Amino acid sequence: MLFTLKKVIGGLMLPLPLLLMFIGFGLLLIVFSRFQKTGKSFIAVGWLALLLLSLQPVADGLLKPxxxxxxxxxxxxxxxxxxxxGGGYTWNPAWAPSSNLINNSLPRLTEGIRLWQANPGAKLIFTGAAAQTNPVSTGEAGARVAESLGVPRSEIIVLDQPKDTEEEAAAVKATVGSAPFLLVTSASHLPRAMIFFQHAGLNPLPAPANQLAITSPLNPWERAIPSPVWLMHSDRVGYETLGRVWQWLKGVSGEPGEE
Structure with missing residues (x-):
């Protein structure tokens, strides 16, 4: 129940739903109250924030650090x-296997396979529980896609009970003990993940994947025109900021190894 509540509240505090609620409140003030100027101000501020967060220089400027x-x-x-x-996923057996790994999951998996190939004899571990209505877990979905790309099942370990990063750290500790390992996750998620894993007494080596903040050349119009792609980058900033706040509330904050 707490996990679901955390996800719902956190989801509503991300840029798009939060700004839509902000604009919606302004509309309510205009339609149902005498606070016309206040309502217009809410709409204007919400619209401007949504515009800025949908521009590449702003979104990636926030995400890059x-x-x-x-x-x-x-x-x-x-x-x-x-x-x-683990990350976003579904499981539809009619699809190409890799299509079931949504957003951040496929880049994590491909980087994981690259690093596994560079470490002959290593085991490839996939983590993540099943979504509430899905019989296949996040970890198992990753394992099946890895198999489809040539990784033998005998070289794969699936930890399909953890529901969040903190639980993933505990499950990995029970599996690898004190052995060093490469920790593969999205570049934006890795700082927070490293804190959880090192506080659990593990020895992770950081291996970022799915870098999103672009500093290489783009067409000029791609930087100037608002896009849901850049808004998604702003969403990652909001998500990780909320995650760090949650770490602080749980008493796990600051740099790895610090209380």
Whole structure:
């Protein structure tokens, strides 16, 4: 119940639903009250914020400092485990396997396979519980896609009980103990994940995937025209900011290893 409540409240506090509620409140004031100027102000501020967060320079300017915490893993240290954290997914057997990994999940998986190939003999671990109405777990979906891309099932471990990052850390600790491992997740999620995993007494090596904040060349109109793509990048900033607030409320905050 607490997990569902956390997801619902957190979801409503992300940029798009929050700004839509902000604009909607302004409309209510205009239609049903005498506070016309206040209502118009709410609408104007909400519209302007939505516009700015949908522009590439603003969205990626906010996201880049979070993603830059850890560089792409190019180290030579050999590991026994590559851990890929779960993300968005569904499971429709009629689809191409990789189509079932939504948004952040497929880039995590492909980076995980790259690192697994660079570490012969390592086990590839996928984490994540099943969504409430799905008989297939996030971890199992990742494993099936990895199999379809040539990873033997014997080289895969599925941890399909954890519902969030903190629980993933506990499940991984029970599986790998104190052995160093590569921790693969979205670049924006990795700083928060590292805090949970190191506070659990683990030795993760940060391996970011799914970098989104673009600094390489784009067409000029792509930077100037509002797009849901850039709004999604702003959404990641909001999601990770809320996640860090939640860590602080739980007493797990600051840099890894600090209380």
């Amino acid at each position: 979070i993603e830059d915490k850890y560089p792409t893993w190019r180290g030579s240290e050999r590991v026994q485990y590559v851990v890929v954290l």
